[in-house]
Amino acid sequence: MAIATHGTASNYLQRAPSPSGLVDVVDLILDKGLVLDAYIRISVIGIELITIDARIVIASIDTYLRFAEAVNRLDLTQTEVAGLAELREGSKGGSFEPGGGDKEKGMYEGLKEKVKGD
Amino acid sequence: MSARAATATPTEDSSTARPVYVYGVVRAGGLPSRGLTGVDGAEVGGVEHEGIAAITSPISVKHVRARRRDLLAHSEVLTKALEHGTVLPLQFGIVFETEKALRAGFLEPRKPELEKLLRDFDGRVELRVTAFYVEEAILAEIVEQNGRVARLRAATRSAPGGVGYGARLELGELVAAELRARARNDARALLEQLRPLAMAVDLDEEPLEHQVLRGSFLVARERLEKFDEALDEIAKRQAGRMQFKYVGPLPPHSFVSLEPEGRR
Numbered sequence: 551m552a553i554a555t556h557g558t559a560s561n562y563l564q565r566a567p568s569p570s571g572l573v574d575v576v577d578l579i580l581d582k583g584l585v586l587d588a589y590i591r592i593s594v595i596g597i598e599l600i601t602i603d604a605r606i607v608i609a610s611i612d613t614y615l616r617f618a619e620a621v622n623r624l625d626l627t628q629t630e631v632a633g634l635a636e637l638r639e640g641s642k643g644g645s646f647e648p649g650g651g652d653k654e655k656g657m658y659e660g661l662k663e664k665v666k667g668d
Numbered sequence: 669m670s671a672r673a674a675t676a677t678p679t680e681d682s683s684t685a686r687p688v689y690v691y692g693v694v695r696a697g698g699l700p701s702r703g704l705t706g707v708d709g710a711e712v713g714g715v716e717h718e719g720i721a722a723i724t725s726p727i728s729v730k731h732v733r734a735r736r737r738d739l740l741a742h743s744e745v746l747t748k749a750l751e752h753g754t755v756l757p758l759q760f761g762i763v764f765e766t767e768k769a770l771r772a773g774f775l776e777p778r779k780p781e782l783e784k785l786l787r788d789f790d791g792r793v794e795l796r797v798t799a800f801y802v803e804e805a806i807l808a809e810i811v812e813q814n815g816r817v818a819r820l821r822a823a824t825r826s827a828p829g830g831v832g833y834g835a836r837l838e839l840g841e842l843v844a845a846e847l848r849a850r851a852r853n854d855a856r857a858l859l860e861q862l863r864p865l866a867m868a869v870d871l872d873e874e875p876l877e878h879q880v881l882r883g884s885f886l887v888a889r890e891r892l893e894k895f896d897e898a899l900d901e902i903a904k905r906q907a908g909r910m911q912f913k914y915v916g917p918l919p920p921h922s923f924v925s926l927e928p929e930g931r932r
Contacts, residue, residue, distance in 0.1 A: 583757040
């Protein structure tokens with residue numbers, strides 16, 4: 551997401567040198583990497599909950615209703631007219647302001663908060 | 669960096685009898701510089717064994733519950749070690765009772781396998797890519813391109829609260845199906861462009877909401893720039909519609925594995 555100010559390419563996306571968020575780290579180090587059989591394992595109480603929480607189930611009535619609500623909340627002046635009148639030819643998308651519904655980020659922040667309490 | 673290793677003789681003194689937390693395996697001489705803080709706030713060192721070395725730090729057995737900073741420390745130590753050469757990362761949370769147990773139970777019996785892995789992963793790094801839809805943008809696109817969604821939206825929007833439950837459910841289901849289909853197509857398109865630049869791809873299962881792609885690419889260091897450019901180009905094309913997170917170079921977490929114990 552960060553816009554770089556150097557380099558020759560357009561630099562829409564800059565590579566981060568290391569994972570910044572806990573969710574990213576958890577993805578990488580909890581069930582990946584070399585695993586050994588004979589060792590004492592640090593207990594990771596709480597962490598498994600995070601990974602499960604992060605893997606949201608898509609197919610549920612709650613999700614459907616939330617999507618319906620999200621679609622209804624959209625403010626799409628252009629598409630609205632087209633949708634209602636079913637005159638989809640010539641309608642212009644993209645008149646909305648993206649980024650407002652930063653659900654994903656919100657989720658990550660929420661997860662981070664959860665673990666802060668150790 | 670070998671000060672700790674030098675004290676580690678088969679006869680255990682007070683320092684070698686302590687439990688050690690293990691981060692990963694490198695070639696001897698490839699340990700991260702001193703002064704790095706690891707899991708449990710301990711200073712990171714290493715245990716060398718005939719040309720290979722484990723990145724370690726002392727840990728108190730009484731205090732082995734993982735905390736947020738421990739998870740981050742594990743990852744950071746490995747990322748730092750990668751600056752000095754090839755690193756084989758271990759999963760989080762592996763502790764040996766003593767340095768001696770680490771040598772006898774891991775470094776020594778697994779030496780040939782570890783050496784081979786170190787050779788295999790020379791000059792190869794893991795790049796982590798996640799792509800998510802920007803919710804408002806993708807929903808607007810669906811409303812615009814699916815007439816039934818647009819009609820149901822219009823109908824349920826004008827309905828007073830509580831009314832039109834069935835219609836709202838249908839709307840939501842349609843939207844969910846559209847999201848799945850779009851994510852599938854978009855992921856395929858992204859992979860078509862990125863896969864040729866990678867030596868291996870490891871996609872995470874269990875998608876998160878609005879996820880298009882979440883996975884790791886094993887890339888030769890000399891292709892790193894090409895990969896950057898390809899992904900940047902994709903991000904530019906998808907600006908406003910998708911959000912990306914791009915992390916690396918990382919040690920090859922998603923690509924290393926050892927033979928199961930019984931099968932060697």
